[in-house]
Amino acid sequence: MNTRPFQLIPGYLFTVVFVGLMIQTLGVSAQPHIYPAPPQQRKIVLIHGTIHVGNGKVIPNGMIAFDRGKILAVGETVDTSGAELVDVSGMQVYPGLIAPVTNLGLVEVEAVRATRDEDEVGQIIPSVRSIVAYNTDSKVIPTLRSNGILLAHIVPEGGLIGPTSSVVQLDAWNWEDAAYSKDIGIQLYLPRLYPSSPEAETRALQQVNTIKQFFQEAAAYYHEPQHTHRNLSFEAVKGLFDRSKILFVHADLEKEIWLALDLARTFHFRMVIVGGADSWRVADELKKNEVAVILQPPHSLPLTPDDPVDLPYRTAALLQQAGVKFCIGEDGFWQQRNLPFEAGTAAAYGFTREQALEAITLRAAEILGIDSLTGSLEPGKDANIVVSRGDILDMRTSQVEMAYIQGRSINLDNKQKDLMKRYVYKYGLDMDTTHIY
Structure with missing residues (x-):
């Protein structure tokens, strides 16, 4: 028999145990009625809706x-x-929206380390696959679907040359079901090239040399007919050299984008700039080198104090005028629900609403290499469809009524709607006059 006196659990251990139990309890009890839809069973025709094809074409009273x-x-x-005929009279029909860069499903509660799986240890880690860490049970996912976002490009963080990213559909039991296009690209996080101190400048230049040396060695490995030893990092980036994968370069400043363009020319990579606050300054070179941009959200501050205050709103139109392929992104994971409204704001600063819609549908699909499957409402593509009562780009009128992913009718409830209904009931409000978005 153990006769040692009872020992108190250390404070930090108690916290970990308590938080773990809370997360487990929430995971079991929250939103039990929201589950993935079964496969489409019969032919469906939506009738009498205004159809926004996604390529600029609009069909009033279409089918x-x-x-x-x-x-x-x-x-x-x-x-x-x-x-089965579904009457959508007075409603707007859109392609499913695409979140082009997000850590959705890799983070649940930002303040709780145990629920954050977006950042990997190491500097050169392209062999790590983010898709296997994607959590389909995230309570954030339904809040995106409620605003028409049906697909997402899951982008991890960590290191200079980071893990692979994948595209998922947002109604699945597990990551295998969710995977829409696996391991499409490698993340490159360039160091900030306007450092705050001499030490930071030296460190940034060392990191740039590390990146260049890695790709030079990886190129040599790629061209070797046989390998004495298998290098997992070099194996992971082979697709960059045969252009079957995309290099997503996270860069904002003009100097950083020039460095990315130099890498694209040197190694002939398919490249996408992520962020691209200064991309309008080098638009001609981006177009010449066929480098696309996933823009930072328009609802953000200018990069430097000297930039015009409305520059983030106008950057999309500047790239459009220059002929650069781009789409519009949003920060983080829970913020992704605002993606259509980011595009709506950009539409007020230089291009049409249909062009704004393209920037979160077809253009995003093209940049991610999935445009043969989705991005527009055209025969042969997946039936990823959103039906909204009101303009989906306008937060004042948008109210998503129906959504289909690959023809499956998706549950549009979420935890926030449940809470709204709870307090509508508590205070005896009229459900017919209370808007629940």
Whole structure:
């Protein structure tokens, strides 16, 4: 028998145990009625809606037919034989929106380390796959679907040359079901090239040399017919050299973007700039080198005090005028629900609302290499469809009523809606006059 006196659990250990139990309890009890939809069982035709195809074309009072997860026809009239007819009169029909850069599913509670899996240890870690860490049970995911976001590019952090990223659809039981396009690219996090001190400048230059040396060695490894020893990091970036993968370079400043362009020319990479606050300054070179941009959210401050205060709003239009391929992104994970409103703001500063819609649908799909599957409402593509009562780009009028992912009718409830209904009930409010978004 153990006769040692009872010992108190150390404070930090108690905190870990308590938080772990709370997370487990929340995971079991929250939103038990929200679960992935079954496969589409029969042909569906949406009728009498205003269809925004996603490529700039709009069909008033149009129809869209889809079966077995694929779009069959879109137009003023389509074949409705054997179909379930869904009347969407007075509503707007859109392609499913795409979040082009997010750590959704890799973070749940930012203040709790045990729920953050977005950052990996190490400087050169391209062999790490973010898709296997994606949490389909995240309570944040339904809040995105409620605003029409049906696909997301899951981007991890960590190191200089980071893990691979993948595209997921946002209605799945596990990461294998969620995977829409796996391991599409490698993340490169360039050091800030306007350092705050001589020491920081020396460190940044050393990191740049490390990046260049790695790619030089990886290129030599790629061109070797046989390898004495297998290098997992070099194996992971082989797709960059045969252009089957994309190098996503996280860079904002003009000097950083020039460095990225130098890498693209040297190694002939397919490259996308992520952030790109200064991308408008080098737009001609971006177009010449066929480098696309995932723009930082327009709802942000200018990069430097000398920039015009409305520059983040106008950057999308500046790239549009220069002929640079781009899409609009949002920060973080829970903020992604605001993605359509970011595009709506940009639409007020130099381009049309259909062009703004393209920037979060078809252009995003093209940049991520999934435009043969999604991004627009065209025959042969997946039936990723959103039906909204009001303009989906306008936070005042947008109210998503229906959504389909690969033809499956998606549950649009979420924890926030549940809380709204709870307090509408508590205070005896009229559900018919209370807007629940």
